[in-house]
Amino acid sequence: MTLVPLLESSEDELARALLLSGRADLPSPAGLQDAALALGLSAPRAKALAAGLAAPHALSAVAPTTATATTLAAPSAAGAAASLGAASLATAGKFLVGGALMSFVAMTTLDHAIGPAATPAVARVAARASTPPSAVPAPLTAPAPARPMVPEPAAREDARPRSTAAKHPRGARSPISAAPPASAEVATSAAPPAAAALSAPAPSASPSASLAAEIRLLDRARAALARGDAEDARLSLEAYAARKPGGVLSQEADLLRVQLKLKLGQRHAAAELARRLIRQYPESTHVDSLRSLAAEP
Amino acid sequence: MGVGLPATVDAPPAESSSHARLQSALTHARPAPNAEPAREHTTRRLAELLRDHYAQVWRMLRRLGVDEACADDAAQEVFIVLSRKLADVRPGSERPFLLGSAVRIAANYRRSWRVRHEVTDEQALAKQRDPGPSAEQLLDNKRLRQALDELLEGWPDDIRTAFVLFELEGLSVPEISQLTETKTGTVASRLRRARELFQIGVKRLRARSATGRQP
Numbered sequence: 326m327t328l329v330p331l332l333e334s335s336e337d338e339l340a341r342a343l344l345l346s347g348r349a350d351l352p353s354p355a356g357l358q359d360a361a362l363a364l365g366l367s368a369p370r371a372k373a374l375a376a377g378l379a380a381p382h383a384l385s386a387v388a389p390t391t392a393t394a395t396t397l398a399a400p401s402a403a404g405a406a407a408s409l410g411a412a413s414l415a416t417a418g419k420f421l422v423g424g425a426l427m428s429f430v431a432m433t434t435l436d437h438a439i440g441p442a443a444t445p446a447v448a449r450v451a452a453r454a455s456t457p458p459s460a461v462p463a464p465l466t467a468p469a470p471a472r473p474m475v476p477e478p479a480a481r482e483d484a485r486p487r488s489t490a491a492k493h494p495r496g497a498r499s500p501i502s503a504a505p506p507a508s509a510e511v512a513t514s515a516a517p518p519a520a521a522a523l524s525a526p527a528p529s530a531s532p533s534a535s536l537a538a539e540i541r542l543l544d545r546a547r548a549a550l551a552r553g554d555a556e557d558a559r560l561s562l563e564a565y566a567a568r569k570p571g572g573v574l575s576q577e578a579d580l581l582r583v584q585l586k587l588k589l590g591q592r593h594a595a596a597e598l599a600r601r602l603i604r605q606y607p608e609s610t611h612v613d614s615l616r617s618l619a620a621e622p
Numbered sequence: 623m624g625v626g627l628p629a630t631v632d633a634p635p636a637e638s639s640s641h642a643r644l645q646s647a648l649t650h651a652r653p654a655p656n657a658e659p660a661r662e663h664t665t666r667r668l669a670e671l672l673r674d675h676y677a678q679v680w681r682m683l684r685r686l687g688v689d690e691a692c693a694d695d696a697a698q699e700v701f702i703v704l705s706r707k708l709a710d711v712r713p714g715s716e717r718p719f720l721l722g723s724a725v726r727i728a729a730n731y732r733r734s735w736r737v738r739h740e741v742t743d744e745q746a747l748a749k750q751r752d753p754g755p756s757a758e759q760l761l762d763n764k765r766l767r768q769a770l771d772e773l774l775e776g777w778p779d780d781i782r783t784a785f786v787l788f789e790l791e792g793l794s795v796p797e798i799s800q801l802t803e804t805k806t807g808t809v810a811s812r813l814r815r816a817r818e819l820f821q822i823g824v825k826r827l828r829a830r831s832a833t834g835r836q837p
Contacts, residue, residue, distance in 0.1 A: 328813055331789050331820070340824045343773070346766035347790045352680035356694030357672060363698055364668045364705050374673055540792040548674050 354378045377551030538568065546581050555588050668705060671716050676701070678791065679724050685774065685786045686728035689735070696731055700724050721793075722801045725783055732779065773823035777816070784809055785816035 332344050354375035361371035546561035562585065565578050579602065586595035603616060680697040688696045700723045704716065711719050774782055783802060787793040788809075795813070799806040 328788070328795065328810065330792065331817065337821075337824060339828060340820065342766055343770045343824065343827075344789060347681070347685055347770050350681050350684055350767060352677055352697065353694065356680065356697060357676050359694065360676065360698040360701055361669065361672055364672070364701060366665055366669055366672075370665075370669055374669060374676075377673060378677060538792075544674070544678070552673065 352378070377548075539565065542568075543577050543581065546578075546585075550581065550584055550588055553588070555585060558585050558588070664708060667708065667713075668701070671704065671720070672701060675717060675720050679720055682721065682724050682786060682791055683728050683731075685771070685790055686725065686732070686783060687735070687771075687774070688728050688731045692731060696727055697724075699727055703727075718797070718801055721787070721791075725787075725802065728783075729779055769827055773820070773827060777819055780804075781812045781816045781819065784812040785820065788813055789816075789820075 331340060332348075335341055335344075357378050358371045358375035361374050362368065366374070542561050542565040546558045546565070549555070549557035549561060558581070562578060562582055583595050583599050583602075586592075586598060599616070676697060679700050680693055683696045683700070684690070684693050700720055703723045704711065704720055707719075774785070777785070780802070784798055787798045787801070788795070793801070795806050795809050798804075799809045802809070804812075
């Protein structure tokens with residue numbers, strides 16, 4: 326019998342939310358910088374590494390938590406609903422998404438398209454998502470005054486009035502990732518041999534290897550973006566699209582695609598893609614952040 | 623495994639091990655002329671490894687029970703172990719090396735933590751009486767993660783390791799088998815046991831959060 330990871334197979338939404346919270350955990354850039362210095366790397370190199378960690382890893386939490394948010398409210402998620410209430414857990418998922426995503430948004434265009442009322446909450450969330458205990462460089466938290474790091478569910482609800490997650494039907498589990506134009510567009514000039522080579526890290530074709538393969542390809546794409554290697558990022562995302570359309574982490578892939586376009590200087594195309602995803606899935610919990618990505622400076 | 627910070631500039635190692643060569647390459651301000659490209663190569667390789675694997679190593683250590691205050695140090699330790707053996711590690715096999723070190727270093731941390739916190743049985747009991755996070759508190763990512771860590775606490779090491787590697791880090795059973803030097807059948811049965819424990823933990827958490835729920 327082949328084991329399939331619980332993240333892919335479990336119907337228990339509390340279990341999934343717990344696992345995803347583990348996956349969304351991030352080290353502090355300061356820790357990485359210290360490690361780099363201890364290994365004898367130069368200060369600028371160490372700093373660059375830390376900066377790379379701060380930006381793109383904020384994205385890593387996005388996709389899975391969104392999946393949680395959308396599925397939490399599904400009728401079949403009776404397990405979570407029984408004791409915690411589908412609505413509140415859906416909000417949990419949404420909040421997780423908001424946290425991770427907004428820290429990314431804060432890096433790019435915090436002020437765009439997010440309602441003024443929402444901004445302080447968003448900034449606070451960004452700070453929390455990106456701040457394991459040691460200090461993180463200022464830019465993330467700059468837009469808002471320091472706030473106490475306590476959960477304020479009511480305030481969050483106010484700040485993010487479109488609590489649409491609860492309305493998602495089961496089928497909407499990966500709303501954004503289902504968009505064929507996104508992957509098609511990025512994968513236009515697909516170079517099959519290169520893509521095939523990239524997908525090699527998963528030696529076994531068993532289902533249990535698929536999550537590993539997804540994680541590796543997206544980690545690779547993210548790392549490539551962090552070091553400014555757009556070509557490698559593109560190939561990794563193509564390989565991902567080729568092997569896992571609609572995988573567990575495919576929303577992460579979609580956001581990386583938008584980010585890749587930004588990296589390539591295609592601000593217009595990035596905004597266009599973000600807008601298209603919004604049009605197709607107006608109910609998506611990604612809408613706020615996609616909107617800010619869609620806002621061209 | 624005696625692990626610590628690398629020797630400093632003041633004390634160049636005398637033996638000509640790979641470690642010594644590396645230390646020399648890393649710390650001497652003016653290496654021999656032909657050492658320069660080697661040094662640059664080593665540094666670049668380490669930078670790439672940090673970039674590609676640091677986050678995963680750190681995350682793994684946390685889930686394997688290294689507390690937040692120690693995780694940065696432990697992650698650093700994992701990479702220092704690698705840097706000492708870098709010359710012997712084949713390019714491409716650094717990841718299993720790093721993850722394997724992380725498993726061992728996490729086990730060391732857990733052991734020394736237990737020694738330092740031997741009287742925590744009462745605290746553990748108190749924790750069990752604690753109603754646990756309310757539904758509202760579980761809205762917080764951090765609380766969810768705390769709940770996950772509490773859930774994993776006290777699991778047998780080998781079962782916890784298999785669970786973290788498979789369910790959270792996405793490694794395959796053969797990879798885990800290789801990393802932990804265990805038969806695949808054993809890994810699979812550990813994973814089954816881990817799922818039972820996980821399900822019990824989730825159930826318990828659900829019950830606790832129901833009692834802790836605000837009216």
